[in-house]
Amino acid sequence: MRTLTKPAELEEIEQSIDLILTIDEITSLIEPIGISALSTRKQEWLDEIINYHNEMSQNKRLSHNGRVDFSKFKVQLEWIYNNPSVRRKTDFIKKIRDCYVNNGILCPYCGVSPCRTLDHYYNKALLPQFSFLPANLIPCCGDCNKDKGIKKSFGKWKRIINPYYDNYDSLLPDEPPIVIIFKENPFPNVDMSFVVIANNKLTSIVRKHINFHLKKIRIGLLHQEMISNSFWRNAKQLRLYKTLHNSNQISVQAYDTLIDNLITKNSNINYDWEYIIRFSLFKIKINHWIYNSTLDKLQ
Template identity: 65%
Template sequence: MRPLTKPLEISKIENDVNLASAIDIMTSLNEPVGILDLSSKKTVWLHELIKYNYEMLQNKRLSHNNRINLSKFQTQLEWIYKNPSKKRKTNFIDDIRNAYVNNGILCPYCGVSPCRTLDHYYNKALLPQFAFLPENLIPCCGDCNKDKGAKKSFGAWRRIINPYYDDYQSLLQNEPLLIVIFKENPYPSVDMKFIVTANNNLPYIIKKHINFHLRTIKIEKLHQEMISNSFWRNAKQLRKYKELLDKGSITINTHRDLVDSFISINDNLTYDWEYIIRFSLYNFRTNNWIYQSNLIKLR
C-alpha cells in the first residue's frame, strides 16, 4: 500500500513498447513450439490488450465477461515472458524490471522490501494473454509476489491493491487511509497488541478492498517492529501533553496546537506510519486507555 515511485527511465521504456509489432513477430517464429497456431487470433488478442487499460481505468478491475480464452497457449506465452528478446521486441520486460531494481524502489504492495521481480496482477496462468502486457506487470518484492500467488483478481474487493490504477489518497481529507487500534494486556506477559485496518470513513467497498490487501500481504507482520516502536514513543508523548493540560500548565488551545502539530503528516514521506499511529492514538476512543495505563513502558 505504498504509492509507486516510477524511475525516470520508465516512461521511455513504456513509450517504446510496440505490442502490435511484437505479436506479429512472435506469432511468425517457430519457437516456442505451437506459437504459430496463435497467429489466427492476433487481432482479437491485440484488441484485448488495448482494452485492458481502458477497462482498468473505468472499473479498476477486469470483468469475467468477454475474455478470450488463450489457455491452450499458456505454455508458449509463459515461455515468451520468461525469455525476453530484442528479436521478439519483448526486451522491455527486462528493462522494466531492471529499472526498478537498479533504482532501489520499494515494493508498492508492502512498502518494506526493494522491488526485485515483476508480479502479474492478473496471473499469467489464468489469463496468459496478459503475460507480457506492461500494465499487468507490477514491480514488487519476492515475498509479496509469493504471497499474492495465483489469487484471482476479478472480485470487487477480494483483490490486491493495484498501484497503477488504485488511487485512494484523495478520498479522505486530513486523515490516513489506514488506522491502528491498540489493545492493552491482550494476553499474559503481552503489554500491547494492535490491529491495522482501513479507515472507517472510507466507502464500504474500498474498506473491504484495503483490508483484503492488508491480510494477504501480511502488513501487520511485516511492519510489526516499526509500529510497536512508534506506538510506545508516541503514546508517551501524548500522555505528557495530557498531563500538562490536567495540571493546568498549558491551556486547552495550547494543548490542541501541540497535538495538531504532533500528528501532522510528513509531506516528504509516502508511507508515513508515524502519522498513521499518532492520528490513531489521538482520534480513536478505543485507544484512550494509554492515558490511564500503568504499563511501565508508558511512564
C-alpha cells in the same frame, strides 16, 4: 500497501514500448513452437489489451466472463515472458524489472522489502494474453510475489490492491486510508497488541479490498516491530501533551498546535507509518486508553 515510486528512467522505457509491433514480431517467428497460430488472432489479442486498461480504469478489476480464451497458448506466452528478446520487442520486460531493482524501490504490496521481481496481477497461466502487458506487471518483492501466488483477482469484494489503478490516498485527503487499533493487556504478559484495518470512513467495498490486502499480504506482521516501537514513543508524547494541558502548564492554543504538528501528514514521505500511528492514537477514541494506562512503558 504503499504508493509505487516510479524510477526516473521508467518513462523512457514506457515510451519505447509498441505492443502492436511486439505482437507482430512475436507471431512472425516460429519459436516457440505453436506461437505462429496466434497470427490469426492478433486483433482479438489487441482488443483484450485495450479492454484491460478500460476495465481496470473503470472498475479496478477485470470481468471474468468477458475474457477471450487464450489458454491454448499459455505455455508459449509464458516462455516469451521468461525470455525477453530485442528481436521480439519484449526486452522492455527486463528493463522494467531492472530499473526498479537498481533503484531499490520498496515493494508496493508490503512496503517492507525492495522490489526484486515482477508480479502478474492477473496470473499468466489464467490469462496468458496479459503475460507481458506492462499494466499487468507489478514490481514487488519475492515474498509478496510468492504469497500472492496464483490467487485470482476477479473477486468483487476480495482482491489485492493494485498500485497502478487504486489510489486510496485521494479518497480521504486529510486522513490515512488505514488506521491501527491498539489493545492494552490483550493476553497474559503482553502489554499491547494491535490490528491494522481500513479507515471506517471509506466506502464498504473499498474497506473490503483494503482489509483483504492487509490480511493476505500480512501487513501487520511485516511491520510489527516498527509499529510497536512507534506506538510506545508516540503514546508517551501524547500523554505528556495531555498532562501539560490538564495542569494548565500550556494554553489550549499551544496544546492544539502541538497536536496539529504531531498528527499532520508529511507530504514528503511516500508512506508515513508515523502519521498513521499518531493519527490513530489521537483520533480513534478506543485508543485513548493510553492516557489512563498504568503500563510501565508509558510512564
